[in-house]
Structures are given as C-alpha cells and as structure tokens.
Amino acid sequence: MPPAKPATASPKNTARWLSCQSPKGGTGKTTSVLNLATFAARDGLRTAILDTDMQRSLSAWHRLRPADAAPIRLFSRPLTEIEAAIAEIDATPDLDIVLVDTPPAIEYLPQQTSILLDRSDFVLVPATTGKPDVDSVIGWMALLKERRIRSAFLINRASRVTLPAKSKGAEPATGTLSFRDAQRRLNKAGLLCPLPVRQLEDIQNTHGYGVGVCEISGAKGAEDFEAAWDFVRNMMGL
Template sequence: MAEISSLAEARGKSRPHADPVPRARWLLLASAKGGSGKTTTALNLAVLAANKGLKVALVDMDSQETATKWHMRRPEEAPRIRLFTVPLEKADRAIQQVDLAEKTDGLDVVVIDTPPSIDEHPIQARLLVERSDFVLVPTTQGLADVESVREWMGFLRREGANAAFVLTRTQRTYGSFQEARSLLLKSGQLCPMDIRQLEDVQSTHKFGVGICEIRRAKGVEDFEGVWDAVCHSMGM
C-alpha cells in the first residue's frame, strides 16, 4: 500500500476546496495504546503551525492533562496557542467551544490530543473522527504497539476516516523498525517521516516549547517532515 496520500486521494474528493469559506483544519491524534507519543507529537505539530504564523488551538482531552501542564509552562514570548481542556466524554462540548472560538477569533488549525482509552468511547470517537480532516495514529516500533494500532486503524477505515500511522520514538538501525513499517503498511497509510527517540524531543515537555523553538535541537526535521505530510493531506 502506498504511503501517506492526499485527502482527495483518500476520499475521492477534495473537501477543503469544496468549502464555500475558509475554515480551520482539524488534526486528530488518536491511538488505543498508551505511551505512543501522541501528546509529544501533538504539541510539536501545534508549535510548528504557530511558528509559521497560523492561528492554532490545542484541545487536551486526556485526563492526565499533560498538554495542559505543558501549556502552563509555555513562555509568554512564544507564539500563542489557544488551549481547550475538555475530557473525552464531553467531546461534543469541545467541538462547540472550538467552533465558537473560530467564529469570534479565527482559527487556522485545531490539534486534538486524546487519551489511549478513546476506543472505549465509540460515540465520542465517531464525533471527533467525523469532524477531523485528518487522523494521525502514533505508534512506537514495538510489536505490541503496532498490533494495537492496526486494530484501531481498522475502526478508522470503517468510519471512512482520512488517516495514517506515524512511527515515533524510533531507533532506525533496529530490525524492528523495518518490521513495524511493513506491518503498518499492510493495514493503512504510513507517514513517510518518522520521529526518532531523542532527548531533545523529550525536553519540550519540561520547558513548554516545541522542538523547533530549541536552538540547535536534534529532531526538528522529523517533525517538519510529519507536518508537511499532514498539511498535504489536509489540503493546506
């Protein structure tokens, strides 16, 4: 199966160009496995978008509120990212709040971070999947993680979602890296850029920043590549 494709290729039409007026693009990060790098990926993609001059909203639906704690540490001089902290069980409320913010203040990108229990909330999951332009499914290269997200991708495909896996915390020289790629490509699309296991990436949580905001940090190109692929799939 080919790697990550455009929204038009995935659904047979270009939804963004069909809209009569510009609207925010919704990026949903969701996986049924904990420790897959969802929050780290969400934060860094949101920061990249903000640093490119886009109006960004970050929606934290995880009960641990890791993204919210990160946002509290964000430097005042950093590009603004609007935060919404709403539990997954109230996904409909989160959608309403973000829609209102888009109408009043304007938004370009909405990044949604979800808890690993999203598969246990099918009603809320369907609401979010239906609203999102693209679903990114992070996973490590471990076999247990790969098997878990393959099942979740099955749900997304049945829902007609435009979605792709992204490998995180990778060790590219390990045999499990290529094995994971092969298994994932049998179940769905795969982002052509992976995110390596790097200390600089983990430090973003400590300082409330993104990897692109750390001078000489390693891993910037990883997230840049993922962001470019996501933008292509969302018609941006």
C-alpha cells in the first residue's frame, strides 16, 4: 500500500495588518479605515478590510462600492470572533494589507483585543480634538506602549483657523485653541501623524457612496488622507 500523501498546507498570506483602535466611539475609526483602504487599493496593493464592529458601518459602506472601483475585499466578524477572523484571512492568498475597524469600548474585550494586537503590525489611534477623546486615547496609547505595540495617533475632524499673533511682528498661529492643545498633548504622549484630517463634508459623504475621498473627483480632503496614508505606509514599510 503506497504511503499516504502529506496534507497540503493551507495557503497563507503575508499581509501586513493595520488596526484602527480607540476606546471611544465617534473618533473616526471607520472613516479612517475606508479612506486608507481606498488609497492602498489605488496604489495597487491587494487590500482587505475587516469589520469587527457590531454596527457594521464599514460593511454597509462596502456594499455600496461601485463595480468599477478598485477592488477591496471585505471580511466581517465581531471582535468576539477575532481568532476565527484571523484564521480566515491568513488562509486567504494574495493579500498585501488588512485594515481593521474596531468597536468602541474595546477595553471590555481584553482577551480578544490582545489577540488582535498580537496580529497587528501597526495600530492607528484616531481622536478628535475634544478633551474627553484626547484623555481617552492617551490612556490607550499608554497601554500600547507598555505592550511595545508600534502605533501612532491621528487627529480627525479637526477645525483649523488662523489665530491672531500674540505680539507685534510674530507669525500668526495655525489652528484653533482646542486643536493646538490636542496636538501638543498627543505629541507628548506618543507618535502623532504630522498632518490632521480636517472636518470636511466631502470626507463624511464617503460613507454614503461606497468610495473613498480620493475616488471623488475634486473632493476636498483627499490630500488629508493621502498624507495619513503616506505616513502609515512608511511606518509599515509597505
């Protein structure tokens, strides 16, 4: 009787994982994931997104995606099933990058969050400029640093105006007081993406059309997420 053939190993990709995390809702995690994913796909990377939020906002966005848009593969499982999600994606060949949208209050699922952190090559921590958001993400960054997770903040929904100079001959300062205070505090607490994402209607409208801001002709805010994507891509070595 001939010897049994060895089992064929499951295909396994070597995709890099980018996880967007914040303990609070409304900080722009989903907006960041979908827009960064469209830049990745536009640049020719074989791109997948993983929706672990029970609200399924990212999945709803993907269902609206035009047939002729750059391909982005969707995986959708709650964070409670993160091990199964990782196994499914790792067995999917031909992927370069996986971007993960996470639910708010992820600190209440410490075991599952820990598994996702172990799989992530980089964690992006979005925040608005409000004090409660800044306080929350600074605490989260402390945890990431303790675990030696490569990570950075991204300021979202920023309002930027020119403030008057305080003294004669001085250059005017750029940014609202809340923006400048958030920028200062986040930069002190950890690595900060150099350019913020502004509060712009075109960026928010991406949710309703299944596209990223870079895929809307003449849309305002494409340069914001292009800068964020360039930062992330460099940090992840893509």
